[in-house]
Amino acid sequence: MSLKLYGYWRSSATYRVRIALNLKGLEYEYVPVHLVKEGGQQHQQGYDRLNPAHLVPTLVDDDEDIILNQSLSIIEYLDERYREPCPLLPAHAVERARVRALAQDIACDIQPLANLRVLNKLQDDGGLSSEQSADWARQWITRGLTAIERRLQTQAGRYCFDFDVTLADVCLIPQVFNGKRFAVDMSQLPLISKIYDQCLSLEAFQKAQPENQPDAP
Numbered sequence: 001m002s003l004k005l006y007g008y009w010r011s012s013a014t015y016r017v018r019i020a021l022n023l024k025g026l027e028y029e030y031v032p033v034h035l036v037k038e039g040g041q042q043h044q045q046g047y048d049r050l051n052p053a054h055l056v057p058t059l060v061d062d063d064e065d066i067i068l069n070q071s072l073s074i075i076e077y078l079d080e081r082y083r084e085p086c087p088l089l090p091a092h093a094v095e096r097a098r099v100r101a102l103a104q105d106i107a108c109d110i111q112p113l114a115n116l117r118v119l120n121k122l123q124d125d126g127g128l129s130s131e132q133s134a135d136w137a138r139q140w141i142t143r144g145l146t147a148i149e150r151r152l153q154t155q156a157g158r159y160c161f162d163f164d165v166t167l168a169d170v171c172l173i174p175q176v177f178n179g180k181r182f183a184v185d186m187s188q189l190p191l192i193s194k195i196y197d198q199c200l201s202l203e204a205f206q207k208a209q210p211e212n213q214p215d216a217p
Helices: 012-023 045-050 071-081 093-114 116-124 130-152 167-181 190-199 203-208
Strands: 003-007 029-032 058-061 066-069
Touching: 003 012, 012 071, 012 093, 012 167, 012 203, 045 058, 058 071, 066 071, 071 093, 071 167, 093 116, 093 130, 093 167, 116 130, 130 167, 130 190, 167 190
Parallel strands: 003 029
Antiparallel strands: 003 058, 058 066
């Protein structure tokens, strides 16, 4: 097995890559990296050699002798190398840019603000309680998803972009999971909720869910 994915069951960035691997029908070895136990296994020497940023996920492809970090980069690599059976980026340049834009809205602007290391910093150095840091996460996730809900009004079909699963859906579903974790009011996001349910009817998304991972408690 040439593909090895290092990740954490609840990491939304790792969740994205799991979905992409499943949609492509690729076999891979999953190597858990617990972000809390032992002071955070991402800080240990063995993982530091793979990812000096001490973040997950990391993908190792032994066939190509390559180590990749950053979930969007990993997913685009997989999409280019294994185009079928489910292309995640459209062939047309304009449509491809639109899909990337929505994916980056999530991966660059929403998710990082509720990242574990950010929440820990708010508590350790900012003096926030766990409830206050959760409120911080909920506020930014709600604000980001509300903007995406508006964007989707003009382009969504069964999924974010018409009737084909794209990189946008691969990023949206883990972010909704994260939003639910922080008690975001999803009743205010009916279109996103509909897309979430449609995606979770697919086996590739079901298998990728955090609770279905071997390192889930």
